[in-house]
Structures are given as C-alpha cells and as structure tokens.
Amino acid sequence: MYYFLRLSVLLVGLIVSAGSYAVNEVQPLTTADDLGPKVEQPIEFPHDRHAGDAAKGGMQINCMYCHTYARRSMVAGIPPLQKCIGCHQSIESVRETPRIKKLFEYWEAKKAVPWKKVHDLPDFVRFNHERHIQRFVFAQNKPVQEACGYCHGDVKTMTVARRQKPLSMGWCVSCHQKDHPVDATSTKTTHGPNDCWQCHK
Amino acid sequence: MIENSFNRRGFLKVLGWGGATVALSGCGNTSVEDGKEFVTSYVQTADYIIPSIGTYFNSTCAQCNAGCGIMGRVREGRVLKLEGNPKSPINNGKMCGLGQAGVQAHYNPDRIREPLLRNGDKGEAITWEKALALINEKVGGVKAENVAFLTGGVSGHVKALLKNYLDALGSGHHYVYEAVAPSVVRVANKKAYGVEMPRLRLDKAKVIVSFGADFLGAWISPVHFSQQYARFRKADKGERGVLVQVESKMTLTGANADRWLAIRPGTEGILALGLINALAAAGRSVPGDVVAAVKEYTVDRVSKDTGVSAEHIGKLAALLKERSPSLIIAGSAVEGYAHGSQNATAIALLNQVLGNVGKTVEAPSSVPFPQMAPTPGNRFALQALNDNMAQDKVKVLFSYGANPVFTAPASMKLKENLKKVPFKVAFAHYMDETAVEADLVLPLNSALEDWATAMPEYIAEGAQLSIQQPLMEKLYPGTLGMGDILLALLKQRRPDEYKGYEDFYSYLRSAMVSIKGVLGGANEDDDTFWDTALSRGVVKLVGAPVNISSNASAKGLVVPAPFVEDSAYPLHLIPAVSASMRDGRNANEPWLQESPDPLTTIVWDSWVEMHPKTAAKLGIVEGDIVEVASKSGAIKAQVYVFTGIHPDVISVPLGYGHEAMGRYAKGVGVNAFKILDPIFDKETGELAMHETRVKVTKAGQRVVIVKDEGPAGGNQMGRKIAVRMSSSKVNLSEEV
Numbered sequence: 031m032y033y034f035l036r037l038s039v040l041l042v043g044l045i046v047s048a049g050s051y052a053v054n055e056v057q058p059l060t061t062a063d064d065l066g067p068k069v070e071q072p073i074e075f076p077h078d079r080h081a082g083d084a085a086k087g088g089m090q091i092n093c094m095y096c097h098t099y100a101r102r103s104m105v106a107g108i109p110p111l112q113k114c115i116g117c118h119q120s121i122e123s124v125r126e127t128p129r130i131k132k133l134f135e136y137w138e139a140k141k142a143v144p145w146k147k148v149h150d151l152p153d154f155v156r157f158n159h160e161r162h163i164q165r166f167v168f169a170q171n172k173p174v175q176e177a178c179g180y181c182h183g184d185v186k187t188m189t190v191a192r193r194q195k196p197l198s199m200g201w202c203v204s205c206h207q208k209d210h211p212v213d214a215t216s217t218k219t220t221h222g223p224n225d226c227w228q229c230h231k
Numbered sequence: 232m233i234e235n236s237f238n239r240r241g242f243l244k245v246l247g248w249g250g251a252t253v254a255l256s257g258c259g260n261t262s263v264e265d266g267k268e269f270v271t272s273y274v275q276t277a278d279y280i281i282p283s284i285g286t287y288f289n290s291t292c293a294q295c296n297a298g299c300g301i302m303g304r305v306r307e308g309r310v311l312k313l314e315g316n317p318k319s320p321i322n323n324g325k326m327c328g329l330g331q332a333g334v335q336a337h338y339n340p341d342r343i344r345e346p347l348l349r350n351g352d353k354g355e356a357i358t359w360e361k362a363l364a365l366i367n368e369k370v371g372g373v374k375a376e377n378v379a380f381l382t383g384g385v386s387g388h389v390k391a392l393l394k395n396y397l398d399a400l401g402s403g404h405h406y407v408y409e410a411v412a413p414s415v416v417r418v419a420n421k422k423a424y425g426v427e428m429p430r431l432r433l434d435k436a437k438v439i440v441s442f443g444a445d446f447l448g449a450w451i452s453p454v455h456f457s458q459q460y461a462r463f464r465k466a467d468k469g470e471r472g473v474l475v476q477v478e479s480k481m482t483l484t485g486a487n488a489d490r491w492l493a494i495r496p497g498t499e500g501i502l503a504l505g506l507i508n509a510l511a512a513a514g515r516s517v518p519g520d521v522v523a524a525v526k527e528y529t530v531d532r533v534s535k536d537t538g539v540s541a542e543h544i545g546k547l548a549a550l551l552k553e554r555s556p557s558l559i560i561a562g563s564a565v566e567g568y569a570h571g572s573q574n575a576t577a578i579a580l581l582n583q584v585l586g587n588v589g590k591t592v593e594a595p596s597s598v599p600f601p602q603m604a605p606t607p608g609n610r611f612a613l614q615a616l617n618d619n620m621a622q623d624k625v626k627v628l629f630s631y632g633a634n635p636v637f638t639a640p641a642s643m644k645l646k647e648n649l650k651k652v653p654f655k656v657a658f659a660h661y662m663d664e665t666a667v668e669a670d671l672v673l674p675l676n677s678a679l680e681d682w683a684t685a686m687p688e689y690i691a692e693g694a695q696l697s698i699q700q701p702l703m704e705k706l707y708p709g710t711l712g713m714g715d716i717l718l719a720l721l722k723q724r725r726p727d728e729y730k731g732y733e734d735f736y737s738y739l740r741s742a743m744v745s746i747k748g749v750l751g752g753a754n755e756d757d758d759t760f761w762d763t764a765l766s767r768g769v770v771k772l773v774g775a776p777v778n779i780s781s782n783a784s785a786k787g788l789v790v791p792a793p794f795v796e797d798s799a800y801p802l803h804l805i806p807a808v809s810a811s812m813r814d815g816r817n818a819n820e821p822w823l824q825e826s827p828d829p830l831t832t833i834v835w836d837s838w839v840e841m842h843p844k845t846a847a848k849l850g851i852v853e854g855d856i857v858e859v860a861s862k863s864g865a866i867k868a869q870v871y872v873f874t875g876i877h878p879d880v881i882s883v884p885l886g887y888g889h890e891a892m893g894r895y896a897k898g899v900g901v902n903a904f905k906i907l908d909p910i911f912d913k914e915t916g917e918l919a920m921h922e923t924r925v926k927v928t929k930a931g932q933r934v935v936i937v938k939d940e941g942p943a944g945g946n947q948m949g950r951k952i953a954v955r956m957s958s959s960k961v962n963l964s965e966e967v
Contacts, residue, residue: 036244069266104283110273140274147270151263197263 064201066193069148073129074189081175081186088186093178094163100178101167104158108145111137148191149182155199156231180205202229273308282307289316289768291685291697293678294329294336294817296384296409296607297321297452298687300768301330303679303702310334310679310702315454319769320692322454328826329811330454335820336677338706341661341893343674345709354662354672359711359719362671367723369654373626375401381616383409383632386605387684387696388739392717394602399724404625406616409608410638410814410904411885413451414917415566417607419575422787423583425780427607428689430593434462436558438473438550441484442499442578443564448483448829449810450562452689473554475547477502477539478564479921480805480840480882481875483829492547493877496803496921498537499565500574500790502544503581505533509548510584517584517783524785536793538877556590558582563808567921572914573790583783596694597774598686599749603696605688610918613639614911620648628652631713636664637889638814640907640918642863658713661819663892674710679703681712682736684743694772696750700765714739749773800924802845804861805882806903812886815902819893828884831871832939837900838871839927840882846872849927856932859883861925864906869936881927 080096082088094100099107115137124130136143151157166177175186183194195201206223222228273280280286285304292301292313300319303310313333317324346362347354370378378400384407385393397405417427433439433446433456446456463472476488479496494502508525511517534541551557561578565571582592598604613635619625621644628649639645649655649668657669666672675681683699714735722729732738743750743764744757750770752760764770794803808814811823818824824835831838839857851857855870859881868883876882887900910922 066263066265099281099283102284103281107282108270108272110276112273112275137274142271142274144269144271146266147264147268148266149263150265150268150270193263193265 064194064196066148068192069146069190071145071190072143073132075129076189077185077191078187078189083186093174093185097178100159101163102160104156104160106159111143148193149197151197154230156229285311288700288702289318289698289766290679290702291319291683291699291768292326292330292333293685293699294333295449295813296688297454298685298697299326299330299452299454300697301326301333302768305702308703310337316768318767319697320695321452321687321697323458325454325458327454327810329813329817329823332811332817332820332822333678335822336660336817337679339661339677339819339893341819341895342677342707342710343659343662343666343672344707345674347672347674349670356709359709362673363716363719363723365671366656366720369627370400376404377624377626378402379404379406379616379619379625379628381406381408381613381628381630381633381635382608383407384412384605384608384688385632386686386688387603388742389683389714389717390606391602391742392714392721392735392738396717396721396724399721404619406612407606407608408610408612408616408633408635410610410613410635411449411563411808412607412609413563413566414607414609414611415571415912415915416561416575417609418915419561419566419572419579423576423579423780424588424592426594426777428595429588429779430595430690431456431459431558431560432591432593433459433558436463436472436556436587436591437466437470437554438475438557439463439560440475440477440547440551440557441488441560442503442562442574443476443478443482444560444562445482445484445808446560446562447487449808449813450484452687452691453810455689455691470554473550475550478562479803479877479880480564480807481830481873482807483810485875486830490543491875492539492543495536495538495793496564496805496877496880497568497570497574498793499561500570500577501528501533501536501793502539503559503574503577504528504788504790505530505537505544506548506551507577507581507584508533509544510552513548513552515552515584521580521584521783521785524788551585555585556587557585558587558591559585564805564921566912566917567805567919569910569913569919569922570791571912571917571919573788576788577790580783580785580788583781586781588779588781592779594777594779595690596692596772597777598690598694599772599774600746603684603686605686607688608633609915611916613645614643614916614918617643617645617648620651623651625652627654627656629656629658630665630669631658634663634665634814634816634892636668637892637902638904640863640909641905642907642909658716661892664890667891673716674707675716676701676705676710676712680705680710682714682739683712684739694774696770696772698764698768698770700768743770797924800861800926801879802925802927803877803880803921804859804903804906804923804925805876805880805921806907806923807840807882807884809884809886812884815886815889815896815904818886818889818896818899821895824895824899827939830875831873833871834937834939835899836937837866837868837884837887837903838936839868840871840873840876841927842876842878842880843872843874844878845881846870849929851927851929852933854933854936856930856934857927858930859906859925859927861906861908861923863908863923866901866903866906867930868901869934871936871938881925 078088080089080091084090096109096113097106099105114133118130166172167174181195185191210224212224285306287302287304289300289302292299299322300316301313302316304312313331315322315324315326345356346359348357380397420429421427444450447453447460466472474488475490476485477492477494478485479494481491485491504525505528508528509530511522530541530544534544559578559582561575565574565578582588636646655669656671657666658673658675659666660675679702681699681701685697685699712735718729718732718735718738740761744761747760809828811826812818827834839859851870853870853872856867857870858865858867883903885903888902889896891897907920908923910919911917912919
C-alpha cells in the first residue's frame with residue numbers, strides 16, 4: 031500500500047515540477063497569465079473611465095499623465111491628490127457622485143488617500159521604471175499603453191488595478207533573455223539586464 | 232504502536248522526493264505581496280518633488296555654537312541625511328560627526344510632543360492656548376524685576392524677539408549661560424586686542440603653539456579650524472606648519488601635534504612669560520615695560536615651575552624666533568584656573584610680542600545689526616541667577632537652550648534654589664534634568680523643523696546671517712518653534728505691533744525682506760530675494776571695519792606662582808570636553824554615544840584617564856572602578872591608563888551621567904560637573920573648571936572597558952610596531 035503512496039507522491043511531484051517550468055516560457059505579453067487577487071481600494075478608481083477608449087466612454091488619458099514619475103524615477107508614482115482635483119474641480123456633471131464626493135472629502139481634510147499597493151515587489155528587488163520606460167517608449171517608440179501593459183496588463187479595461195502578471199524573477203528574466211539568451215555555452219552571462227546587481231543592489 | 236510495513240527508508244524516500252518537487256516547482260512562484268502595504272502619495276506637492284529622488288535644502292546646524300551650514304537630503308517629505316552646505320564660508324560643505332547626528336536629534340523617540348503642566352509629580356498634557364494663557368497670567372501677576380529668562384547663546388531674529396518680549400515685560404533679567412565657553416579668554420582678548428573673538432588665521436601661520444585649545448576637536452568652530460589647519464599643514468610655498476600643543480591632558484589636537492608638552496596644570500601663563508623672556512634675550516625687540524615684567528622668568532625658573540624641561544623651552548623659543556608669523560592660542564586649559572585671566576593675558580602678550588597681531592590674529596568683521604548679533608554665554612550668568620533665586624528674587628523663570636540642573640556643580644545647590652521659584656517654564660526638546668524640575672514644559676520644534684536666523688559668535692570669514700529653514704513638516708503637531716512661541720507671547724503684550732504677523736515665518740520673511748537692500752538684494756524683487764536667500768542658506772553681511780590693537784603692554788599682568796600641593800586631595804581634575812559630548816546637550820543621540828572617543832576609543836560610558844606612573848603608585852590597573860572625590864562630591868568610574876596626561880592630573884569627560892533626558896542618555900556614565908569645586912577666576916568671576924583637586928581610591932571592582940581599540944590598546948605590549956624615539960634626540964627646529 032505504501033508503494034502506491036510513494037508512487038503517487040512521486041508522480042504528482044514530477045508533474046507539478048514539470049508544469050512549473052512551463053511558466054518560465056515566454057508568454058504573449060499582453061494577456062493575463064497570473065491573476066492577482068482583487069485589492070479593495072478606498073475609492074474604486076475607474077481606469078476604464080479615464081484611460082479607456084473613447085468608443086467605450088473613456089477619456090484616453092495617457093498613463094503617464096497621472097503616473098508621471100514612470101519616465102524619471104524608479105517608481106511610477108501614485109498621483110498627488112492635487113492631480114485628481116485639478117480636473118475634477120471643474121467637472122460639474124460628476125461632482126455629486128459618491129466616489130467624487132469621497133475624493134473631495136479627502137481634499138478638504140488635506141489627507142492623502144490611503145491607496146493599497148497592488149504591484150508590490152519584495153524589498154530585496156530594486157525595479158527601476160525609468161529605465162524600462164526610456165527604452166520602450168522613448169527609444170523604441172512603443173505606444174505607452176503597450177509598454178505599460180507588458181507588465182501591468184490591459185489597465186484600461188479595469189476599474190481598480192489588479193495584478194495581471196506573476197512579476198516573479200523568472201518571469202522578468204524571460205523577457206530580459208529574449209534578445210540576449212543565456213545558455214550553457216554563454217561566456218557573457220552577467221551582462222546588462224542579466225546582471226544580478228542591476229536588480230539586487 | 233501501529234503494525235506497519237512503512238519503514239524508515241520508505242519514509243525518507245517520500246520525504247526526499249516530496250521536498251525535491253516542491254523545490255523544483257518553486258521557480259515559477261512569485262513572492263509579490265498583493266494589496267498588503269499602503270502606497271500613499273502627497274496631497275499637494277511641487278513639480279520638482281519626485282518620489283525616490285532626493286531634493287536638497289540648505290539650513291543651519293544647531294548641534295553646537297559654530298553655526299555651520301547644512302544641506303539636508305529630503306525624500307518623500309522626510310529628511311534622511313545631512314551634509315555640509317558648500318555655500319557657507321564657515322564649513323565650506325564639510326561637516327563633523329556632531330552635525331551628522333542632527334537627524335537623531337530630530338527623529339529622537341524621546342522628544343516631548345505636547346505641552347505639559349505639572350500636577351504633583353506628573354506632567355499632564357494641556358493645549359497651547361491654555362499654556363500661553365497661563366504664562367500670561369503668571370507673568371502679569373508678578374513685578375517685572377522678578378521675571379528671569381535663562382538661555383544659552385542667542386542670536387538672529389529669535390534674539391530680537393526675545394529682547395522685545397523682555398522689554399514688553401519691563402524685565403531686563405536675561406541670563407545667557409553656557410557651561411562650556413571660552414568666557415575668560417574673551418575678556419582677556421578684549422583687554423589685549425580690543426576685540427573679544429579675533430579672527431585666527433591658522434592657515435597663515437608657520438608655527439602654532441596652542442595652550443590647550445582643542446581647535447580640531449571641540450573648541451569654538453572645529454570644522455572651520457580643521458580646514459584652516461589643512462592649509463597650514465600643506466603650505467603652498469615652502470614650509471609645512473609646525474604645531475606644538477602645551478596642555479596637561481592630551482586633546483585630539485594635541486594628538487596631532489608635532490610636539491606635545493605636558494605642563495604642570497595652571498602654569499601656562501608662566502611658560503608664556505618665560506618664552507617672552509627668552510625671545511627678548513635672543514634679540515627680539517620687546518617693549519621696555521614688558522622686559523621688566525618678565526625678567527624674573529628665566530628658563531630655569533620656568534622649567535622648575537612648569538615641569539617643561541629647559542631644553543624644550545629653549546627649542547620652543549628658537550622655533551618661535553625662526554618662524555614667523557606664528558600663532559599662540561589660549562584654550563580652555565588656560566582659563567580654567569583662579570588666575571585664568573592672567574594666563575590668558577600672558578598668552579595674548581606673547582602674540583603681541585611676536586608681532587602676530589594683524590597677521591594671524593586679525594580683526595573680525597563687525598556685525599551690522601546689533602539686535603541680532605550673537606550674545607555669547609558664560610558661567611557667571613548662572614551664578615548670578617542662582618544668587619537671585621536663593622534670595623527669593625525670582626518668581627517666574629523661563630529656561631531655553633540650557634540645562635543648568637545637569638551642568639551646575641553640586642556646590643551651587645541649584646536644584647534647591649530652583650524650588651524657591653514658584654513658576655518655572657522650560658522650553659525643551661527632551662525631558663532633561665531642568666525640564667523635569669519645571670512647572671510648565673513647552674515642546675520645541677527640532678532644528679530640522681524650525682525657522683530661525685543665526686549668527687555664530689566666531690566669525691569665520693565675513694559676518695553672515697545663517698538661515699535655518701524646516702527640512703520637512705513637523706513630526707508632531709504639538710510642538711512649536713521658539714520664534715512662534717515668542718511671537719505668541721509678544722502678541723499678548725504688544726498686540727498692535729505684532730498682529731500683522733500670522734506666524735514666525737511671516738515675521739521672519741518680512742523682516743528679512745525689509746532689509747534686503749543691505750543683504751545684497753537691492754535690485755531684486757521680494758520673492759526672488761527671499762527664494763535666493765533660502766536656496767543659499769547663508770546671507771553675507773557687510774560690516775564696518777574693526778580695529779585690533781597690537782600694543783604689547785604688561786600692565787596689570789600678575790601671574791601667580793604655581794599651586795601649593797594639597798596632601799588630602801593630591802591630584803588635579805581636568806573635566807574634559809569631547810567633540811561629541813561637550814556639555815552633554817546631545818547625549819541622547821546614540822550615534823554620539825557609539826562614536827568612540829578619539830583618544831581612548833571608549834564608548835557608552837565615562838572613564839578616568841590616569842598616567843601609568845600615578846596608576847602604579849596607587850596600585851590601579853585599567854578597568855578598576857575608582858572613586859574620584861573632591862571637597863564638593865564624589866563620582867565612580869572606570870580607569871583608563873593613558874600616557875597622554877600629566878602624572879599629577881586625572882581627567883573625566885563631561886557630558887555623561889544624565890539622570891533624565893532620554894533612554895540613550897539616562898544612566899550612561901557619571902556627571903563630572905557635579906564635583907567641581909566652587910573656585911572662580913579672580914577677574915571675571917567665571918567658574919574655574921580646572922581648579923578642582925581630588926583624591927582617587929579604589930572602589931574594589933574591576934570591569935573590562937568597552938572600547939574599540941582592543942585589549943592591547945595603545946600599549947604595544949612589547950612589540951616594536953610603532954617605534955618611539957626619546958624627544959631629547961629630536962631637534963624640531965633643525966628638522967622641519
């Protein structure tokens with residue numbers, strides 16, 4: 031009987047470990063392949079309304095209008111409350127809706143909105159937004175939504191953000207090694223994006 | 232026990248395979264935390280504030296009185312690190328360890344967070360409205376002459392407001408107290424040169440003879456002097472400067488000297504006069520009355536009195552004769568005696584005779600705004616206040632920037648006299664010893680949260696107004712800046728004059744803008760001038776020229792004979808001033824406790840420095856706990872055997888031994904201030920800090936000293952790692 035126990039543990043283990051390697055293959059970069067949990071935010075901010083296509087009622091605002099530090103800092107940044115109020119102080123049509131009223135309550139109290147962090151890497155990883163945006167958007171002229179979408183998914187279909195990608199080291203490395211693959215015969219194994227110290231300072 | 236065919240080997244196999252598969256499948260897993268932490272942005276911010284990128288703002292350090300400029304790196308609304316402000320001529324972008332610890336004074340967990348009113352033994356939190364109303368009531372209920380303000384050294388706009396408040400009360404009782412201050416030297420300088428603090432040009436001198444002035448350590452403006460010292464050592468043309476240090480206990484500066492002369496305590500003036508005599512004999516032109524006054528100070532007599540060998544006196548005189556200009560500095564060692572003024576006068580005379588005045592002893596710039604000019608403190612101020620308190624003449628006492636309950640010698644009975652004052656207000660950052668005695672404690676903003684202007688007592692290059700601006704928002708909503716408190720108090724007394732100012736910031740800004748013409752902003756509009764001033768952190772002032780007197784005169788010079796030995800108290804106590812601890816005001820900053828003392832490398836404790844000969848005589852080894860007893864009290868500390876001290880002297884550092892003030896200061900070390908004898912300089916009335924005589928007895932305990940240098944320490948234990956040469960074989964004046 032224990033023979034079957036051992037066999038089943040062995041088989042399950044083999045299948046799981048083999049399956050985990052599948053994750054490391056390069057996936058199409060704009061589909062959700064590891065959906066994070068729904069994160070509740072103090073105000074359910076509708077990205078679809080702000081960044082979405084005009085055909086669907088969105089205002090097509092550039093990601094970096096609000097997440098303005100992405101091109102010049104290691105963090106993309108949550109916009110200061112001032113940015114929201116900057117437009118909404120003049121938008122009469124939604125001024126009395128519940129979410130906007132809550133927004134203005136924070137503004138009157140001069141209290142920052144306590145957003146929950148959705149894409150939160152562990153402290154031993156140093157991810158630099160600036161380098162990625164400078165390369166994809168400014169050097170390679172990719173559209174902003176596509177560049178942000180590589181890692182954050184199709185945000186313009188969401189209300190509050192929800193993690194779409196694993197954000198694990200293996201997943202990051204898969205993209206880094208796309209143009210510079212590393213195999214057993216590589217002599218330059220720690221080079222540029224494949225250098226340990228770039229992310230683990 | 233279950234009957235099984237599942238044996239150990241099988242179990243291990245399952246375990247091994249199971250573990251391996253888990254490990255292999257771990258590569259694809261993620262450790263991203265979804266939705267656990269907050270990411271809070273600003274409510275409103277300037278365009279140049281970018282998260283993760285530091286912005287730098289200039290301000291002024293408040294850790295000591297030198298007034299160096301600091302530049303704080305601010306990230307996400309928090310000041311993280313301080314460096315020097317390159318635009319300040321005092322420190323030119325450099326900073327000392329004390330300044331670095333400024334962030335610890337700011338983020339200190341023991342800061343008082345709201346006003347506290349005494350209720351029995353406890354302090355109860357009250358609102359600022361109530362606190363200020365209570366002050367108004369108490370001050371209104373007594374005569375103006377019974378109100379006293381005790382502060383440390385003050386300058387700038389806070390001083391101006393303070394003076395205005397005292398005027399509004401009608402009280403002139405402002406006691407400016409500093410426990411560690413060159414107060415005797417100031418008076419002697421004024422007599423000799425006509426100015427209290429001449430500008431010392433260490434960088435222009437070819438030889439410096441410092442009588443116990445620790446200018447690289449803790450004396451007056453150490454960062455500035457260190458920079459001058461670097462230029463002094465690395466002269467552009469020709470000779471490298473020679474430093475000779477004459478003192479009874481080695482300081483950091485002494486450790487850097489080319490020659491360190493251990494002198495019998497108190498005889499510095501005798502040596503100075505002996506040098507004048509030797510220089511006159513060697514052909515230097517010296518005025519007749521001076522020659523007559525010094526003629527009995529022959530080399531033999533001086534050698535006998537001071538303990539410095541005739542050979543060294545001769546070499547020193549030769550060095551001073553050959554190298555010009557020189558610079559003779561009188562430090563705290565000189566002024567710590569009942570005849571301290573005489574010592575300092577003799578040393579000033581030596582500078583005059585050597586012709587240094589006008590070359591290395593220069594006139595400082597004058598300060599064009601006397602109401603903001605620095606009022607330096609001295610020890611006599613506390614004695615005056617103490618006498619008045621003892622006679623019940625003080626009914627309301629304010630204290631700011633001073634901790635007299637800690638720094639006053641026990642013989643003054645200051646705590647008992649304080650109890651006679653019915654209402655005491657302490658403006659404080661921590662519940663230090665003085666705040667603990669107060670009836671009302673008002674919490675101050677830290678130096679990194681506050682607005683102020685300051686002018687340091689020692690004018691480095693030209694007169695300047697240093698600006699202190701907040702490097703971040705207040706940490707605690709319940710604290711207030713001193714300027715804001717004074718403004719609120721002034722509004723009680725003179726509402727019409729001050730009602731236009733919403734807070735101290737608006738007062739300061741309008742005061743500065745109103746004089747922008749003389750501050751270099753005549754052609755700028757108000758906003759540009761103010762923004763530029765804040766950006767630089769320092770505003771240069773143009774003062775009238777000041778005259779300095781180079782008349783050598785022996786008038787009034789009476790240097791007494793050296794000490795009579797006291798058999799009951801055979802050793803002299805030198806209370807040492809270290810760069811980190813000073814008078815103990817920063818003892819609650821753990822970086823400073825952790826920084827090893829430069830000479831002994833001891834951390835987090837006091838010690839007693841003792842010469843090996845003295846230790847051998849008393850049968851004491853390193854680590855023995857001894858009791859150091861003077862006529863005024865006794866303390867117990869560990870012994871550190873050290874050759875850098877005169878055999879008749881022991882030294883205990885000041886600033887340790889707090890009984891309150893916070894978790895890092897309380898109970899660390901012993902308080903050497905307490906056992907100082909009540910002996911005073913005859914001319915100025917200043918407490919003579921080096922006159923205390925003590926006896927040392929073993930307390931019967933031995934500890935292992937916690938120090939950085941390891942057990943062998945400075946003693947090479949017989950291995951000739953750094954070879955020493957007897958100084959009689961070194962001829963300094965030939966060598967360099």
